[in-house]
Amino acid sequence: MKFKDGYWRMRPGVRGDYATAAHDVTAHPGGLRVLAPTKPITRRGDTLDGPVLRLDVSSPMPDVIRVRAVHLAGSVPAGPAFALREDPGGTPVKIEVDDAAATLTSGALRVTLGRAAPWDLTFSAGGRTLTRSGAKCLGAMRDGDDRHFMVEQLHLSAGELVYGLGERFGPLVRNGQSVDIWNEDGGTSSEMAYKNVPFYLTNRGYGVFVDHPGRVSFEVGSESVSRVQFSVEGHELSYLVIHGPTPAEILRRYTALTGRPALPPAWSFGLWLSTSFTTDYDEATVTSFVDGMAERDLPLSVFHFDCFWMRRYRWCDFEWDPEVFPDPPGMLARLKERGLRVCVWINPYIGQASELFEEGAAAGHLLRRPDGRIWQDDHWQAGRALVDFTSPAAREWYAGKLRRLVDMGVDAFKTDFGERVPTDVAWADGGDPERMHNYYSLLYNETVHQVLAERRGPGEAVLFARAATAGGQRLPVHWGGDCESTFEAMAESLRGGLSLGLAGFGFWSHDIGGFEGRPDPEVFKRWIAFGLLSSHSRLHGSGSYRVPWLFDEESVEVLRAFTRLKARLMPYLYGAAVQAAREGMPMMRAMHLAFPADRGCDHLDAQYMLGPDLLVAPVMSAGGEVSYYVPDGEWTRLLDGTTVSGPGWRTETHGFDSLPLLVRPGAVLALGARRDRPDYDYADGVTLRVHALPDGTRRTVAVPGPDGGDAAVFEVSRTGNRLSARRVAGDAKPWNLELAGSPTGPRAAGAGTDLIEITTTVKE
Template sequence: MKYFFPFLWIALIVIGCQSGISDAELSGNKVVLKAESLEMRLWWCTPEMVRISIADRSGHYDDLDSIMVVKHEWGAVDFDVSSEGDEWIISSAVIDLHVDKKNLATIIYDKHGKIIFGTSSSSSSASESVIGYKDDVPFLRARLFPGEEFFGFGERMDFLSQRGKKLTLDVGRGLGRPHEIGAYNILKANYCPVPFFMSSRGYGYFFHNAWPSHWNMGSSSDKEWSVKADGGAMDCYFMYGPEFTKLIENYTSITGRSPLLPRFAMGLHVGTYSGGTWGHEDKTSQDYVVDLARKFREQDVPADLLWLDSTWRLFGKVNGKGGTTFEWRQPGFPDPKSMFDKVYEQNFNMAGVHIRPRLDNTDENNLLEQAQELGVTYSEGDYPGDFPNFFDEVAEEWWWQNGLKPLAELGVMFVKTDEGSAFGRQGNELLNKTGPQGEKIPELHNLFPVVYTKAPYEKLSAFNKMRGLTQTREGFAGVQRYPYIFAGDWPSEWQYFAPVLRAGINIGLSGVGAWTHCMGGFEHVADPELYVRWCQFGMFSPVAMLFGMEHPQYKEPWNYGEEALKIFRKFDNLRYSLVPYIYSSYFQMYQSGVPIMRAMVMHWPEDKNTYSIDDQYMFGDNIMVCPVLTKGTSTRIVYFPKGEWYDFWSGEKIEGGQYKLVVTPIEEMPLYVKAGGILPRQPEMEYMGEKAVDPLTLQIFTGETGSFTLYEDDGRSLDYQYGKFSATEISMQDSENNLSITVGESRGDYDVEDYGLVLEVLLDEKPSGVSMADGSTASEIELSAFDKNKGDQLQWAYDDDAGKLFVSGKRNVEKEAVFVIKY
């Protein structure tokens, strides 16, 4: 494991010395406060964020983490320290901390004197500890304010706000049989817990501790919330927004942000059991895989990524289905390289395979035995162990060279890392095995999924000489750096649909934005209506993924009837057309940490109506998505926050600040766009790169003002991390006499070629004319003559029935273009 060692203190300044009261010591951005029996270190990261640590009984601070936290050095922060009576007051430009000199109880104020956060005031004694260690385990007790709500905690499937709830954060899922109360128990689902939350009072709290932690968010008292861990340090980061987007930005500045996926990963991801799911392994065939790739093309269903799930490999002699032999199953896969070549000939951009962390042996390949002899597995007492030690670089390299690299040389470009939770815990398949056990294992159990995902992400990225991509099921704080994560194996039943949606909303509130789920559910043949509704939601998820295990139907849309295929194709094409919008939103996430799939409360935290909304969400800045979660319904209730909104399908304008009952025909999922919203769209295509993005269509939902930043790059390399990309500001401004739409010049180090533009503008009435700010005038033509697939001529047409104006013109990327629509 890599460790970080903080810089040595270079100065100690003692202030506020009083008889019987300990000192405060300053060094750089740090302040150490010594109470009667405790020592607290405050380490300013920014004026609005401070790290608060309590030394253990030996005076030690745990600063060694490099798995959850990636930023350890911070710029200088101006702050003041003073002593007033029984308090120290430590103030930055944004917040003031008042710390009790006896027990280190802390109250944090904003600059208006409002209490943002405070350790518990319900102690029976002024000297009673509210932060520190009890029985050598860390704990904190904090004030719970009237009306305060809590959001985050990772991929929670149970509730949105966790006020009044008890939670345990420990990677895994429910155990026991039947699965309905075990693996499928949404109350026990913990595939990606994250010890971070945001409060409706405008602060965020990251408990920097990977041990299993236990949170009581007001279940026992309406005046206090608390957290304790099974071990480790009392170490946390407090941050003030008050905007939730600012809190996410701060949190991800500590734990890292999601790098960009390849642009083609905005398209459809497809998984297959190669024709033989579990129990039917003898039916697996590389011909099935190639035929499946061809059928997506024949059926005109756009797709870009394809992976082979677990039955591609021969199950081993030691760990069976729960291990990975890295040996191809025979006779089904006599020539896997040829198979991958044929998949790529069908213009799939990336193919991969499923793996599990445990190694295994076969008659031909004793990979586990080799690893054990070389000491690169994690020891399990007297047994040398099954798990490669991904905490060790030497072991990781051995695993790559002897396990994964031979597959990469055949054409494997990414992997699905499954069952990371089995390290130190009962696995999904091997019920009699728990992996390593011991004093530090509970902590490493939660960190293992992160390093397990990191290894193939980085190795394959380097091998492929392009951006990495790994699909993983489990994670913890920091896993967002190795995208992407999926929600797990939930059955194709209506009762699991809403919890999966809730999981996506919650994980976004926890700093993990590249997320997905199995459209239509994972196992069981789906009700066709459920299949359609779940796939509609899937196409408006951060990653669109199609995968199921039921034999022989699986989850391909043509297996669910003509209507399902037609609707699937419609939404798949819609997603592909929206890729410029989606990809730009991914870049926004890379820059700020703000996810693509956003809880309504993230944008409107001041609106208490959003606190309980877990069945609709924002998709990027402008689109509100409202999945239909009830069987047989023809309507659903939608909440419209303040402002004006447009129905994406009909163009109807809707006033915000209200609940509204909307109709939900099966061929549509309710979608709404904020007034002023701009949606850049590309031509429909069967796979990314089939066509040039020409013309680029700007779908504009008029309002007083609106803007969008269009992001463009090469779609594959890491050059964007060094500034080689293009950003174009697109804006609209409405006035009494005209509407102006500005497409700015391309800015950045990435060269973009000129292309056609088509504006599709919602307008209640036909304009009197369209011109450019440079004086040129667009020609009005008949609607029937207007070609929406070309943007080479400056002309316009109006659709009276739809209330839409269409304008076309060539874009010169080196110049600003201003379209003036005259009323």
């Protein structure tokens, strides 16, 4: 939200009262309390009339500093609030106060408040200024409608770039953009987003999390080109500055605060096939799809039933439509006999025609207006109401309906919607409607995820969720939402996923081929490669089926090749998934996150790192032309073993069975022995493929087990022209050592704790 008209003047009707100095400073064991008047104080009479801002400065964990500014404390709503994981014993901080300044130091991060005018609040680390709030930056604002806002502006240095703010479909660098943190069902081609997160990070070595669950309005180098402005309606503004110094370390600290993803089960990384949205289907249709996949030797892991598994007008009543699915338990059992998992679509709305409407209304489980009437409208489902997840009883009621489905054989839920949340309502817990709008998605997905963890076990719970906010990363997986079936939509989907990863979301997916419309075969085949080289992979659409043989026979071959490739990559990919769960590093990583020192990576948003060692550049053209950037070193093309050197740009043409897929120099890639499924014993027959390992280098490679622990650990080293590998942990199972080359290079096999060595001419 913009308050100024240019640099000098306020917009019509806007009044701003800005902090002028840290006039009164009180130190206490946990931090500082500061009174900041909004006019110069030169005599006692100046202390009368006008706003005074109260600041509390503290540290929830090392290298993180919180600033909480309050104008009228009695007008601050009680909730909801994000649950942040602070150090239980308190964070050791160093506080210094003298006549000139007050400082608080946490780890390497320091904040300094100048006590004299003009206002100065400076964050620094290692003697270097990261950012600061200066004159006319922190203030209390009123607009022409007498609405009250709190605002802060943090300075941007020359060349400083801003990333993040959740799922955004435009350019990855946020500079020059206006962004409202407000969940909307707006597709993937506008400024709206399903997953909004009030957190950004910059290439200056810090991130900022605005601790407000409602609407946060960001002006990123837009109202003032040298500042990031953020504002919230109301009388309180709380934000945390998080020191890195690298973007990866910033993400680790941010996710330590807001939560890290649960580890999804290994089977969820396989191929998901959907009925699609508005298509006609019954059990015979489902069976024909599953048979068709098996007949064509296409590995399939999950079958998903979209909306019309339930009766029309009755979403959601969680009852199978008896006209098309007369025997749900039997059908699910038959799918399970074929080794498939089952996902079903749900949302948090209750259509008026559903029997659950009267049941929920009578029990008080549906959201109400301030006058006590149930909130309803006719969007999506006629007379729809919304489950009030702020009520523990309503959450248990909703969970009970899901438990019956899980006990019937359902393994996962697609938790659609959760963005169309009204504000002219009264929540059961008395929560503020504006703050609840985004936060609702967290309560909704948390309720469903808990049911699966309770019934299937914590390691078996997985969602396919659309809406989210800060903390939602704890409840994977999320997908990109409703996009068109074009190359342009493919690009915007990728930008949205990479941006979401920069908000700590470790797992992400998208509709292969796009959602709206029927993709051309060229789009579908190119999207297959992108989809199978994503964290999670789903064939889904709107009004048309997404089985590959309906496009052309080459689509079948492309899907087979990339599904098998992903299965072989699972020891490596599941290792990256474990890292996401442990450290908050996303599986799909923006190039700047992986190579922050390489300025060539700063603006890249059409390629990514899949885990730490694989570079993926999806082809977004029918003819196969693709340009991509290669960071420094000799990289190996995974698909043919040839090499390409960086740094620099490459322009290539690829067939439908190929794309730029490069292995990082020095990587030891763990490849599995199976290509027919994603969930198997990764340590049994694993191949360690070594790529341009420098002389005198030693690598430790952990092969994960199904619980995320280490099933086997190997040490790989190079001395001169000799490669050596030794198993240092794990059961005595066969394993292989392989030198990357064209096509595969020298290879040796071993078992037990045997040492494997390869002597050859190693190319530098």
